[in-house]
Amino acid sequence: MSVPEPNGAYGPVPRKEDARFIRGRGVFVDDIQLPGMLYGAILRSPVPHARIAAVDTVAAAAHPRVEAVFTGQDLAALGLAWMPTISQDTQAVLATDKVRFQGQEVAFVVAQDRYSARDALELIHVEYEPLPVVADAERALDPGAPVIRDDLPGKADNHIFDWEAGDQAATDAVFATADVVVSQDMLYPRSHPAPLETCGMVADMDPVSGRLTLWSTSQAPHAHRTIYALVAGLPEHKIRVVSPDIGGGFGNKAPIYPGYVCAIVGSMKTGRPVKWVEDRSENLMSTTFARDYHMRGEIAATADGRVLGLRATVLADHGAFNATAQPTKYPAGFFHIFTGSYDLRAAHCQVTAVYTNKAPGGVAYSCSFRITEAVYLVERMMDILARELGMDPAELRMKNLLRPEQFPYITPSGWEYDSGDYPRALALAMDIAGYGELRREQAEKRERGEYMGIGISFFTEGVGAGPRAHMDILGLGMADGASLRVHPTGTAVLGVSCQTQGQGHETTFAQIVAHELGLSPDDIEVVHGDTDRTPFGLGTYGSRSTPVSGAAAAMVARKVRERARVVAAAMLEVSPDDLEWAGGKWRVRGDPDKAKGIAEIAMAAHSSLELPAGVEGHLDAEFVYNPPNLTFPFGAYICVTDVDAGTGQVTVRRFIAVDDCGVQINPMIVEGQVHGGLADGVGMALMQVIAFDSDGNCLGGSFMDYLLPTSVECPSWELGQTVTPSPHHPIGAKGIGESATVGSPPAVVNSVMDALAPFGVVHADMPLTPANVWSAIQGRRLRTDLALT
Amino acid sequence: MQITVTVNDAVFTREVEPRLLLIHFLRDELGLTGSHWGCDTSNCGACVVWLDELPVKSCTVLAAMADGRRVLTVEGLERDGRLDPVQEGFARCHGLQCGFCTPGMMLTARWLLDHHPDPTPAQIREALSGQVCRCTGYENIVRSVRWAAQHQGGDGGGGHRSESGGV
Numbered sequence: 001m002s003v004p005e006p007n008g009a010y011g012p013v014p015r016k017e018d019a020r021f022i023r024g025r026g027v028f029v030d031d032i033q034l035p036g037m038l039y040g041a042i043l044r045s046p047v048p049h050a051r052i053a054a055v056d057t058v059a060a061a062a063h064p065r066v067e068a069v070f071t072g073q074d075l076a077a078l079g080l081a082w083m084p085t086i087s088q089d090t091q092a093v094l095a096t097d098k099v100r101f102q103g104q105e106v107a108f109v110v111a112q113d114r115y116s117a118r119d120a121l122e123l124i125h126v127e128y129e130p131l132p133v134v135a136d137a138e139r140a141l142d143p144g145a146p147v148i149r150d151d152l153p154g155k156a157d158n159h160i161f162d163w164e165a166g167d168q169a170a171t172d173a174v175f176a177t178a179d180v181v182v183s184q185d186m187l188y189p190r191s192h193p194a195p196l197e198t199c200g201m202v203a204d205m206d207p208v209s210g211r212l213t214l215w216s217t218s219q220a221p222h223a224h225r226t227i228y229a230l231v232a233g234l235p236e237h238k239i240r241v242v243s244p245d246i247g248g249g250f251g252n253k254a255p256i257y258p259g260y261v262c263a264i265v266g267s268m269k270t271g272r273p274v275k276w277v278e279d280r281s282e283n284l285m286s287t288t289f290a291r292d293y294h295m296r297g298e299i300a301a302t303a304d305g306r307v308l309g310l311r312a313t314v315l316a317d318h319g320a321f322n323a324t325a326q327p328t329k330y331p332a333g334f335f336h337i338f339t340g341s342y343d344l345r346a347a348h349c350q351v352t353a354v355y356t357n358k359a360p361g362g363v364a365y366s367c368s369f370r371i372t373e374a375v376y377l378v379e380r381m382m383d384i385l386a387r388e389l390g391m392d393p394a395e396l397r398m399k400n401l402l403r404p405e406q407f408p409y410i411t412p413s414g415w416e417y418d419s420g421d422y423p424r425a426l427a428l429a430m431d432i433a434g435y436g437e438l439r440r441e442q443a444e445k446r447e448r449g450e451y452m453g454i455g456i457s458f459f460t461e462g463v464g465a466g467p468r469a470h471m472d473i474l475g476l477g478m479a480d481g482a483s484l485r486v487h488p489t490g491t492a493v494l495g496v497s498c499q500t501q502g503q504g505h506e507t508t509f510a511q512i513v514a515h516e517l518g519l520s521p522d523d524i525e526v527v528h529g530d531t532d533r534t535p536f537g538l539g540t541y542g543s544r545s546t547p548v549s550g551a552a553a554a555m556v557a558r559k560v561r562e563r564a565r566v567v568a569a570a571m572l573e574v575s576p577d578d579l580e581w582a583g584g585k586w587r588v589r590g591d592p593d594k595a596k597g598i599a600e601i602a603m604a605a606h607s608s609l610e611l612p613a614g615v616e617g618h619l620d621a622e623f624v625y626n627p628p629n630l631t632f633p634f635g636a637y638i639c640v641t642d643v644d645a646g647t648g649q650v651t652v653r654r655f656i657a658v659d660d661c662g663v664q665i666n667p668m669i670v671e672g673q674v675h676g677g678l679a680d681g682v683g684m685a686l687m688q689v690i691a692f693d694s695d696g697n698c699l700g701g702s703f704m705d706y707l708l709p710t711s712v713e714c715p716s717w718e719l720g721q722t723v724t725p726s727p728h729h730p731i732g733a734k735g736i737g738e739s740a741t742v743g744s745p746p747a748v749v750n751s752v753m754d755a756l757a758p759f760g761v762v763h764a765d766m767p768l769t770p771a772n773v774w775s776a777i778q779g780r781r782l783r784t785d786l787a788l789t
Numbered sequence: 790m791q792i793t794v795t796v797n798d799a800v801f802t803r804e805v806e807p808r809l810l811l812i813h814f815l816r817d818e819l820g821l822t823g824s825h826w827g828c829d830t831s832n833c834g835a836c837v838v839w840l841d842e843l844p845v846k847s848c849t850v851l852a853a854m855a856d857g858r859r860v861l862t863v864e865g866l867e868r869d870g871r872l873d874p875v876q877e878g879f880a881r882c883h884g885l886q887c888g889f890c891t892p893g894m895m896l897t898a899r900w901l902l903d904h905h906p907d908p909t910p911a912q913i914r915e916a917l918s919g920q921v922c923r924c925t926g927y928e929n930i931v932r933s934v935r936w937a938a939q940h941q942g943g944d945g946g947g948g949h950r951s952e953s954g955g956v
Contacts, residue, residue: 018880021888022872024823024863028889031822114813115806196827196835196889196923247825247889248923280828502887502924672883675926703832703921711914711927 009514009521012668015507016521017500026245029200030277032215037202038067040266040276041117042259043107043124044286045099048135048357048696049146050128052095052106059123060109065116068269069124071107072096075265083231083261086474087331089160089322090151091360093258099128100148100320101359102698103285108262110274133357133696134158136786137294137317140354148320148355158355160322165336166348166413174309174346178300182388186380187765188373189785190292190317190358190690192284192706193365195501197247199287200277203263207271211238216260218243218529219253219499220539223476225531227256230474232264243529249501250680250741251364254325254541255288281701288325288361289690292317292785293335293373299381305391307400312338312349312377316362322353323360325541326369327471327478333363333370334462336413340378341422341460341634342400347412357696366677366741368461369542379457379746383753384762392439393456393750394430398423401458408727415462417632418734419724420660426458428720429636429658438640446758451643452653455751459637459743462630463735464547473538479626480537480544482552484513484560486619488606490599491523494556497537498549499529503737504669505545509553511665512731516557517598518584535622543633543735546665547726552625554730559621561598566615567605568596631726631734635659639747643755648774650752652682652713657744658720662734667721670736675717677740683709684741685748689767693787792856796821797865805852811845812836814852815862823863823892827921834920837893838862844897846919863892866899874937875899884933886924893920898934907938 020026057069072094075081082090095106107124111117132146139145140158149155175181202215212234218224221241229236246253259276266274278287294315300308316332318324326333332351339347363369382400386393401422402409409417435454442452468477483495494513498505510524527533537549561581568586569576572594579586587595596604598619605619640654657674664670687707690700700706725732745766752768753761756776764776765784772782793802796819803818815821815838826848827835836847839861840854866873875898878884885891894917901908901916908916913934914927922930 014880015883017888018885021885021891022863022876022879022895023867024821024892026823026888028822028825030826031816033817033820114817115808194923196833196887196921197825198827246887248887250923280830280833502885504886668883672886672925672929675928676886676924677926679926680923702830703828704830708832708921708923710918710921711931712918714927716910716931717926717928 009511010665012666013507013511013521015504016510017504017506028197028245028247029202029215029217032202032244034202034204034273037273037275038110038112038266038270039114039117040263040274041109041121042105042262042282043121044282045095045102045104045106047099047128047130048102049100049131049133049148051098051131053127053129055107056125057107060120063111063116063120063123065112066109066120067112068110068266069107070265078265080232080261080265083256085321085323086255086325087322091321091323093261097151101357102696103282103359105258108266110266110270135357135692135694135696137315137354137356140356148357160318160353160355161331162352163331164348164350167346168348170346171309171311171348175300178308179303180388181298181300182384183296183298184380184384184763185296186377186763187785188291188293188295188376189766191290191365191684191688192690192700193250193252193290194284194706194708195248195250195252198278198280198283199253199257199259201260201263202273202275203267204273205267212264213240213242214264215242215244217246217253219249219501219541221499221529221531222497222536223473223538224256226476227474241531243499246499246501250366251290251541252287253501254364255323255361257287280703284690284706285698285701286359288323288364289359290362290365290367291373292362295373295377297377297381299385301385305389305396305399307342307344309344310339310347310378310381314349314351316351316353317356317358318353318362319356319358319360321360324362326363327465327473329470330369334368335370335374337371337415337462338374338377339411339413340375341402341458343402343406344412358692366680366738368463368738368742369465371461372742372745375457375459375742376746380749380763383750387757387762394435397456397458398426401426416629417460418629418726418728420632420634421722421724422458422634425634425658425660425722426636428722429638429656432718432720433638433656451645451755451758453641453643453751453755455639455747455749455754457637457743457747457750460632460634461543461739461742462632463543463738464627464631465542465544466627466630468626476538478538479624480548480552481535481622481624482549482556483535483622484556484620486560486602488603490519490602492519493525493527494553495527495534496549496553497534498540498545501540503545503673504666508546508665508669509550512550512553513557516554517561519598543737545737546733547631547729547735548625548627550733551627551730552623555625556621556623559623560619563619563621564598564601567601567611570609570611571596571601571604628728631662631729633659633661633734633736633739635739635743637743637747639751641748641751641755643752643773645777648770648772648777650686650768650773652715652748654718655715656718657740658722659736659739660722660724661736661739662724662726662729663732664723665733671719673736674719674740677738678717678744679709679714680741681744682714682748685745685766685768687767687769689784691785691787699787790853792853794855795859797862807853809852811847811850811852811855815847821862821864825889825892832921834893835890837896837920839896839900844900861896863895866895873899874940875902875934877940878933878936882929882933882936884925884930890920890922894922894930898937901934902938902941906941908934910935
């Protein structure tokens with residue numbers, strides 16, 4: 001295929017979305033007010049593991065402003081007490097037998113206003129009989145550990161699955177011959193995406209038509225509609241899911257939550273619209289978390305720094321229900337991309353997943369299906385190896401990076417990387433950073449007893465899931481549709497199945513179509529987030545919008561262009577074969593002044609112009625894009641930190657990020673996506689953790705405890721870019737939404753470990769809070785996921 | 790109880806519960822949904838509005854406390870069809886992505902520029918440090934406020950100080 005040169009339609013054009021947002025005129029779920037609307041609230045368990053002896057809702061139901069109260073038993077009567085998860089498990093909508101994590105949903109109240117709904121929760125009395133708790137994943141498989149999922153027939157332990165990838169024997173063989181083998185235990189602690197808008201829904205069941213309209217914080221409206229149809233037995237054509245403006249998603253809004261189901265049941269019971277919007281503590285304590293991977297990495301190399309093999313052994317904490325969200329075949333997501341960006345001979349990973357008395361979830365937070373964990377592992381191991389070998393970590397990486405001529409490259413665990421020039425990206429990052437000068441400065445500072453760190457990470461992502469022969473969600477293949485309607489005057493409406501949560505699809509996708517059709521982006525309206533108005537597709541997560549829906553948009557525009565060719569030929573009275581597309585018009589070969597643009601062709605296509613037999617009028621088209629492979633964005637990051645050894649305080653002084661996401665449609669938006677991901681990386685590395693105490697109490701249930709980076713923790717990001725088009729994507733784009741979140745945490749941690757090298761500190765787990773860093777300097781390693789008691 | 794609040798120069802009198810939060814008064818009672826609720830604990834700043842001359846987090850102010858006072862929300866930034874330079878700066882510099890934190894960020898930025906017309910990036914970061922943005926990594930927000938600082942005055946408007954003057 002040929003990659004088109006960017007023309008006037010590509011470029012850093014301002015966003016169409018902004019006009020409404022800067023005026024406060026966005027419409028988020030909680031902004032929707034319907035006549036007669038009621039408000040729902042959820043009663044949640046204060047304890048992490050207990051049998052429910054009784055639930056008394058009499059007083060709540062008697063509240064003068066309460067319209068309905070229901071419990072797990074009430075839902076059981078409807079067959080809705082449990083719902084399927086994306087990982088072939090079940091999850092309680094409202095608890096019937098037991099509660100299994102603190103914050104689990106127990107009862108639902110529908111009242112005439114928000115405050116009364118909350119008041120009524122106080123009137124519900126639940127009798128809990130506490131049970132022993134599994135708060136530590138590393139104890140979950142102990143003999144005699146309390147069995148969390150005794151609802152599953154025959155379940156006698158907390159084991160979920162064992163999964164492996166790579167070649168164990170080949171890996172053992174290269175380890176046996178290696179000069180150097182180093183290993184390290186590391187925790188990628190539980191984190192939370194925490195979009196600023198929490199999750200919510202307005203459910204409106206019209207009792208007459210039987211039509212159910214759901215305004216929902218959903219990153220995947222079409223998939224959600226199908227799941228509602230399957231779960232509730234509702235006819236799919238009677239369900240409309242609308243994702244209006246979404247206040248950030250980051251994976252938090254990919255799953256279906258019990259609150260959504262309760263809002264729907266509430267509307268069915270009352271015959272009125274019901275709004276349910278969770279509060280921040282509910283969001284942090286009950287909706288999908290991220291990570292919680294307890295990993296052991298082992299790396300084998302020659303004495304001169306040639307990496308030979310890599311092993312990873314993982315204990316995965318999935319919480320109380322296995323509700324991780326990834327393509328069906330891959331229970332550990334895409335973790336097996338863990339060999340990263342390096343040319344090594346063999347690799348093997350083994351993942352064991354367990355239940356604990358913690359909230360369910362696990363694949364979220366811009367992780368590209370667990371590539372965050374994979375990149376963290378390999379990039380930490382490269383630094384630890386470099387220190388063992390006495391090599392500069394940049395030199396070790398440069399020596400082992402895949403070379404441009406190796407692409408397409410099949411990794412030891414089976415991925416086919418599409419394209420890349422890795423050494424060029426790392427060299428550019430080092431150039432921007434002034435790497436040599438930084439090392440000199442560091443040496444001088446160490447002489448003075450000051451601790452400065454320089455950390456590198458290099459990442460390869462696999463995004464744009466995915467080829468539907470291999471990738472599905474609950475049986476739904478991961479191909480996405482696009483529809484393009486071209487009006488007689490040459491303006492157009494593009495319908496896409498993905499859903500923007502701030503990524504600017506209304507702008508970017510208009511630019512894609514404009515580029516293909518020689519129109520202005522202003523002439524193209526992008527419709528998304530409404531199942532009634534858009535073609536089917538799986539939605540936005542895993543950086544799949546541009547790789548999948550963006551490709552669908554380009555392809556549907558090309559289909560329109562081909563339809564226009566026939567009409568243009570009739571207009572110009574030539575054969576379609578005599579036309580070529582150039583400069584945004586169909587032109588007669590050899591006589592390029594004879595040309596027709598899409599606008600005039602569109603009018604003709606709707607006119608009385610005589611078309612050849614068998615040619616339909618109009619230009620509208622639809623296309624379903626089934627990706628032939630994932631796309632593989634990559635990047636080189638360098639983080640410079642200063643560590644106060646007296647307090648353990650880490651300051652990120654500089655952060656240099658060179659990203660390659662292939663062809664960029666709107667570089668301004670690409671830059672913004674990278675900026676945001678870098679802040680996430682700083683947050684995860686230094687501040688953010690959802691920890692628990694030994695009794696299973698969540699210690700990260702508010703923004704007082706779950707610390708997010710603000711403007712003063714973030715440096716002024718320094719960006720660079722290379723452009724290596726994807727050879728199989730219609731416009732050569734690769735996706736950028738999660739690159740920085742995936743790539744940046746190890747750069748920060750490597751930087752801090754580099755700063756602490758004089759103390760002999762090899763590793764400390766995220767988040768590198770002052771207490772954690774100070775303890776590391778004292779030679780003590782903290783378990784950051786458990787209470788510091 | 791009955792309260793009378795001047796919001797964006799319009800006077801509203803309403804019967805409210807004494808416990809009603811200002812953010813819910815603005816959003817649910819007056820339908821001014823531009824201000825957002827984000828955290829309960831005064832950490833995120835999505836709910837920032839002005840109460841008289843000061844930016845406040847309206848999730849921790851009772852509507853009753855606004856009785857007899859003036860409130861400025863994002864809906865009041867645009868005047869006579871002219872955007873505030875802060876609004877224009879955010880759009881020009883890609884200072885927003887999902888748009889949820891944006892109203893609060895812009896209202897604090899407006900206050901900053903009224904008091905420090907030419908702030909440094911460090912001063913802008915300090916002024917916005919009580920607010921959270923999950924999308925932008927803050928760099929483009931800083932650039933947006935700098936853009937607004939460089940495009941103040943003239944017909945760009947700006948300045949929401951009361952007649953009695955601010956600082």
